[in-house]
Amino acid sequence: MKAQVLREINVPLEVEDIEVDNPGPREVLVRTRASGVCHSDLHYVEGSYNIPKPAVLGHEAAGTIEAVGDQVSYVQPGDPVIMCLSVFCGLCEFCLRGDPHLCTRTAVMRGRDEPPRLSQKGVAVTQMAQLGSYAEMMLVHENAVVKVADDVPFDRLALIGCGATTGLGAALNTAKVQPGSSVAVVGCGGVGLNAVQGAALAGALRIIAIDTVETKLTMATQFGATDVIDASGGDVVEKVRDLTGGGVDYSFEAIGLKQTAEQCYEMLRDGGTATIIGMIPERTKIEIDAGSFLRRERKIQGSSMGSNRFRTDMPRYIEFYRQGRLKLDELVSQHVKLGQLNEAFADMKAGNVARSVIMFD
Numbered sequence: 001m002k003a004q005v006l007r008e009i010n011v012p013l014e015v016e017d018i019e020v021d022n023p024g025p026r027e028v029l030v031r032t033r034a035s036g037v038c039h040s041d042l043h044y045v046e047g048s049y050n051i052p053k054p055a056v057l058g059h060e061a062a063g064t065i066e067a068v069g070d071q072v073s074y075v076q077p078g079d080p081v082i083m084c085l086s087v088f089c090g091l092c093e094f095c096l097r098g099d100p101h102l103c104t105r106t107a108v109m110r111g112r113d114e115p116p117r118l119s120q121k122g123v124a125v126t127q128m129a130q131l132g133s134y135a136e137m138m139l140v141h142e143n144a145v146v147k148v149a150d151d152v153p154f155d156r157l158a159l160i161g162c163g164a165t166t167g168l169g170a171a172l173n174t175a176k177v178q179p180g181s182s183v184a185v186v187g188c189g190g191v192g193l194n195a196v197q198g199a200a201l202a203g204a205l206r207i208i209a210i211d212t213v214e215t216k217l218t219m220a221t222q223f224g225a226t227d228v229i230d231a232s233g234g235d236v237v238e239k240v241r242d243l244t245g246g247g248v249d250y251s252f253e254a255i256g257l258k259q260t261a262e263q264c265y266e267m268l269r270d271g272g273t274a275t276i277i278g279m280i281p282e283r284t285k286i287e288i289d290a291g292s293f294l295r296r297e298r299k300i301q302g303s304s305m306g307s308n309r310f311r312t313d314m315p316r317y318i319e320f321y322r323q324g325r326l327k328l329d330e331l332v333s334q335h336v337k338l339g340q341l342n343e344a345f346a347d348m349k350a351g352n353v354a355r356s357v358i359m360f361d
């Protein structure tokens, strides 16, 4: 099959031929139909996060089941599915206590004594997040997919696979935004816009969208923001405090920077919670004021993949979309093809797209 492969940091990804193994007993082979180009992939291209190379990146995808292992009964060939990087084993403590997104994932990988899922002339090829969706096929554990109805286009389904679930889940699952509360979202790309609409779905009264790009702020208003702040115009924290009379109940960082993470903490009112969604480079230290942390009960927390339970969350998001209460169409800025990944990354860095989606048909 064809895949666009990461060979070295900051080197353009080329389309190459890759061999994909047959499904193991609990694996499924998925024909990729659509894959969103997510900002997380760029971190691996640029080396701020590491992955063994060569690697097939891509983790925001939807497709159809092509073949299943002999112990798989959940799906069958032809079923449309959304992939999720929160592959769950269903056996570990995190899975059993209701946090499958924190699964230790030891039981869902191939062992060292088994052949790799992907290879090229006998050399193992890494699948990002055990998915690797910048490829015509994805060989994954059955617990990496959720079966969905066939009435929603694949590009929309793909976005649910990461960006929508990450942003919506941060508001609904991780922060549990309360009706009537105030919210600020810093960074209004694909994930941030979904944090905005997650806060709107939760009934937040005030939703302040913050970005430096005017088109993103305009989109944020369509997604439910009640106020916008152009961050290029000076002190964001002070503006949030002015707008809300002292700070917000919930803030969300959806860029992945130390500076904006600290701002998210500083813009909280007493008792408020900052939720960090953006992939801040590994080993970065975030500094917060101990006084307000202790005496005023301000909190800061991470949100991984929207604290999802994706087999229940994603079908609900699809239903919200069907009812017109969740926007996905507006997030698809352009369709591209396998082979155009480098250009899609360039568009993302330039900030002129919400999402590029690779279509495989």
Ligand SMILES: [Zn+2]
Binding pocket: 038, 039, 040, 041, 059, 060, 162, 163
């Ligand atoms: Zn992603």
Ligand SMILES: [Zn+2]
Binding pocket: 088, 089, 090, 091, 092, 093, 094, 095, 096, 100, 102, 103, 104, 105
């Ligand atoms: Zn588990």
